[in-house]
Amino acid sequence: MSKTVRTRFAPSPTGYMHVGNLRTALYAYLMAKHTDGTFILRIEDTDQERYVEGAVDIIYNTLRETGLIWDEGPDIGGPVGPYVQSERMGMFKEYAEQLVKEGKAYYCFCDKDRLEEMRLVQKASGQAPHYDGHCRHLSEAEIQEKLAAGVPYVIRQKMPETGTTSFDDVVYGHIEVENSTLDDQILIKTDGMPTYNFANVVDDHLMGITHVIRGSEYLSSAPKYNLLYEAFGWEIPTYIHCPPVMKDAQNKLSKRNGDASYQDLVAKGYLTEAVLNYILLLGWSPKGEQEIFSLKEMVELWDEHFIGKAPAIFDPQKLRYINAEYIRALSPEAFFEKAKPYMDEVVHCDCDRELLASVLQQRCEVLSDIPEQIDFIDEMPEYELDLYASKKMKTTPETSKEAINALLPVLEEVQDWTRDNIHNAAFALIEKLGVKNGYILWPLRVALSGKQFTPGGGIELAAILGKEKSIARLKAAQERLAQL
Numbered sequence: 251m252s253k254t255v256r257t258r259f260a261p262s263p264t265g266y267m268h269v270g271n272l273r274t275a276l277y278a279y280l281m282a283k284h285t286d287g288t289f290i291l292r293i294e295d296t297d298q299e300r301y302v303e304g305a306v307d308i309i310y311n312t313l314r315e316t317g318l319i320w321d322e323g324p325d326i327g328g329p330v331g332p333y334v335q336s337e338r339m340g341m342f343k344e345y346a347e348q349l350v351k352e353g354k355a356y357y358c359f360c361d362k363d364r365l366e367e368m369r370l371v372q373k374a375s376g377q378a379p380h381y382d383g384h385c386r387h388l389s390e391a392e393i394q395e396k397l398a399a400g401v402p403y404v405i406r407q408k409m410p411e412t413g414t415t416s417f418d419d420v421v422y423g424h425i426e427v428e429n430s431t432l433d434d435q436i437l438i439k440t441d442g443m444p445t446y447n448f449a450n451v452v453d454d455h456l457m458g459i460t461h462v463i464r465g466s467e468y469l470s471s472a473p474k475y476n477l478l479y480e481a482f483g484w485e486i487p488t489y490i491h492c493p494p495v496m497k498d499a500q501n502k503l504s505k506r507n508g509d510a511s512y513q514d515l516v517a518k519g520y521l522t523e524a525v526l527n528y529i530l531l532l533g534w535s536p537k538g539e540q541e542i543f544s545l546k547e548m549v550e551l552w553d554e555h556f557i558g559k560a561p562a563i564f565d566p567q568k569l570r571y572i573n574a575e576y577i578r579a580l581s582p583e584a585f586f587e588k589a590k591p592y593m594d595e596v597v598h599c600d601c602d603r604e605l606l607a608s609v610l611q612q613r614c615e616v617l618s619d620i621p622e623q624i625d626f627i628d629e630m631p632e633y634e635l636d637l638y639a640s641k642k643m644k645t646t647p648e649t650s651k652e653a654i655n656a657l658l659p660v661l662e663e664v665q666d667w668t669r670d671n672i673h674n675a676a677f678a679l680i681e682k683l684g685v686k687n688g689y690i691l692w693p694l695r696v697a698l699s700g701k702q703f704t705p706g707g708g709i710e711l712a713a714i715l716g717k718e719k720s721i722a723r724l725k726a727a728q729e730r731l732a733q734l
Contacts, residue, residue, distance in 0.1 A: 255287030256460045259313075259320070260450070262294050263305035266511035267312040269503060269564065270465060270495045273529045276548075277492065277557075278463045279318045284552040290457060291323035294335045294450075296443060312512050316526050317545045330457045335449055342444035345452055345482070346405045346437045354481040355437060357403045358385040359396050380433045381406065405438040407448075407478065415473040420490045421557050422466070427473045435474055447471055451478045454487060461554075463490045490554050493533045496561045503564050515569075519592065519617030524573040532562040542575050574615040585611045592620035597627050602714045605669065609706030609714075626699045627715065630723055633700035635730065643688030650693035651731035656683065657690055658724050661712070669713035676709060697727035 257278040261271055282289035291313070293306060313320065322328030332338055349355035358381070360368075369379045386408065388396075396403070409432040416426040437448040444452070454462060469491050479486045497503045503510050515525050527543055534556050536543075543551070577585065586607040593603060593610075606627075610620060625631070638650035645653070660679050664671050680690050694708030698720060704711060712720040 253460055255282055255285040256290065256458050257282045257287065257463060258290040258292050258454070258457065258459050259318075260292040260294050260453075261309050262297060262300065263302060263309060264297070264300045265302045265305055265308075266513045267308060268511045269515075269529060269532070272312065272316070272512050272526075273492065273495065273532055274463055274465065275313060275318050276316070276526060276529055277490070277534070277554075278461075280548055280552040281461055281463060281490070281554060282321075283549045287460075288321045289318070290328070290333070290459070291320035292333050292335065292453065292457070293324055294446070296335050296339075296446070296449060308513070315522050316512075335453065338449075338453065339443065342449055342452060343405075343438050343442055346444070346448065349407070349437070349481055350405060352481070353408070355405050355407050356386055356388070356434075357393055357397070358406045358434075358436075359388075359401050359403045360384055361402070383434060386434065402440045404436045404440055406434040407437055407474065407481075409434050409474070409477065415476055417472055417476050417486070417489060419469070419472070420488065420554050421493070421559055422469065422491055425469070425472070429473075432473060432477075447474060448478070451475050455479070455482070455484045459487050461488045461490060463492065463554075466491045466493055490557065492557055493559055493561050495532055496563050498563065499561075519619065520569065520573050521576045521588070521617075524569070524576040527576070528569045528572050531568075532564065533557055533560075542572065570615045577611060577614055577617075580611070582608060582611065588617060589614070589620055592617050593624065596621045596625045599628050599719075601627055601716060601719075605710065606705070606714045609710050613705045623703075623705050626701055626704070630726070631700040633696070635734070637696050637700070637702060638693055638731075640688065640692050643692040644686065645688060645692045647731060647734055649689060650696070651728075651734060653685075653690050653693040654697060654724055654728050654731060657694060658721070658728060661717075661724065662721060664717070667713070667717040669709060672712050673709050693727075694724075698723050 259275040259278050261267070261275075279289050281287070291309075293309070295301060295306070310325070320326070322330070322333065324331075324333040327333075346355060350357065360381075364384070365381075368382055368384075372379055372382075385406075410429040413429050414426045415429055415432070416424065418424050435447060436445050438444055472489060472491075476486055495503045512525060516522065523544075526545065527541075530543060530548055531541065535558060536551055536553075536556055580588070582604075586604065589607050589610055590603075593606065597603070597606075606624065610623065614620060614623070635647045638645060638647040657676065657679060660675050661672065664675050676690055676694070677687075680687055683689070691708045695704060695711060696702075698708060698711040698715060706714070715723070
């Protein structure tokens with residue numbers, strides 16, 4: 251019987267949840283839930299220099315908002331806690347000391363000056379910077395003398411000097427590296443704190459992690475991890491390294507490029523469900539044509555073998571498309587609640603907000619588009635009369651003058667100012683005059699909005715604005731066009 255799958259998401263609390271981090275969390279969650287396994291949250295907070303106050307809450311809130319609920323973690327506990335790395339510090343040095351006793355690690359007493367001089371020499375000779383093994387072969391007497399004298403030290407992993415280390419990755423296949431290329435990495439720093447690479451391996455083992463999902467930038471470290479697992483006699487987990495998320499073919503996505511975090515995207519008016527859906531597709535390609543997935547569907551369809559090797563390009567247009575699909579799928583009530591803060595930014599007058607929301611829902615791709623689309627409602631913008639000219643509608647400022655002169659008295663006669671009644675009155679006039687719809691409706695749209703593109707046509711705009719404001723704007727347009 252196969253072992254229960256246990257995955258983890260182990261972020262560092264250094265700021266907002268970046269797209270790549272959230273993708274790792276999502277894939278780890280899906281891997282666990284697809285197999286009825288366990289999804290673990292572990293906070294890796296040992297890098298105090300990069301620690302950002304409030305970042306842990308951001309991690310919690312992001313995962314909760316996206317529905318990636320953990321089975322074990324700092325706030326709910328579990329059988330292998332604590333789940334905050336800084337609370338696990340006491341044991342790491344003990345594990346490193348164990349490796350020293352077994353001849354698989356060693357004390358390194360090299361100070362900063364020697365290490366800097368070593369790097370300069372290596373650089374001058376065209377070598378890649380690496381530790382030269384100076385302390386690797388110290389005698390026991392030398393080691394004890396330095397320890398007794400209180401000389402600061404780190405503990406380094408003793409890498410094999412010959413042969414190869416190989417491993418298999420679900421995404422990248424079989425990988426082999428020459429051991430001679432592996433640096434004797436530091437396990438314990440001079441302050442007694444573990445390095446990320448060491449703590450990561452120890453914690454993953456102690457927490458029973460069966461599948462490690464992370465970015466491909468960690469591929470080069472995997473042989474070192476494997477050698478640590480082997481040194482302790484521990485079972486090596488299944489590796490799933492994901493391709494990088496790129497801004498374009500040359501540049502990784504970064505905060506400087508904008509929209510690099512979940513929080514950025516939500517602030518710009520993207521729906522949580524849409525962001526999660528889009529992130530799923532950054533490097534993961536399911537069979538078939540379906541692109542819109544609920545979280546439940548993601549769990550059902552998950553297959554780690556669908557992760558590709560090629561870098562995933564962050565495509566804002568594709569994200570907008572997916573977000574638009576989610577907006578269309580919302581109930582009118584749900585969309586109204588989400589759109590209301592954006593409508594309230596620019597609309598302060600009385601108008602039919604429910605109708606406004608209903609026309610916005612069909613024409614809005616991102617919620618932050620809303621203010622610009624409806625900024626004409628409170629106050630009529632300045633516009634040129636050329637706007638009345640439309641090749642598609644076959645209108646000109648002169649024909650628009652005639653249309654508004656004909657339409658204005660008809661609309662003034664409408665008593666019950668509803669969309670249906672406005673529609674009926676306008677189309678009765680169109681039929682009476684024997685003209686195309688655009689002959690009347692285009693000038694109506696321009697006169698009411700001063701814009702070429704609006705959510706809804708002239709009839710909807712009139713209903714939204716109300717009779718008094720609509721008639722006033724039509725009269726103002728009439729006066730301007732009379733000057734032609």
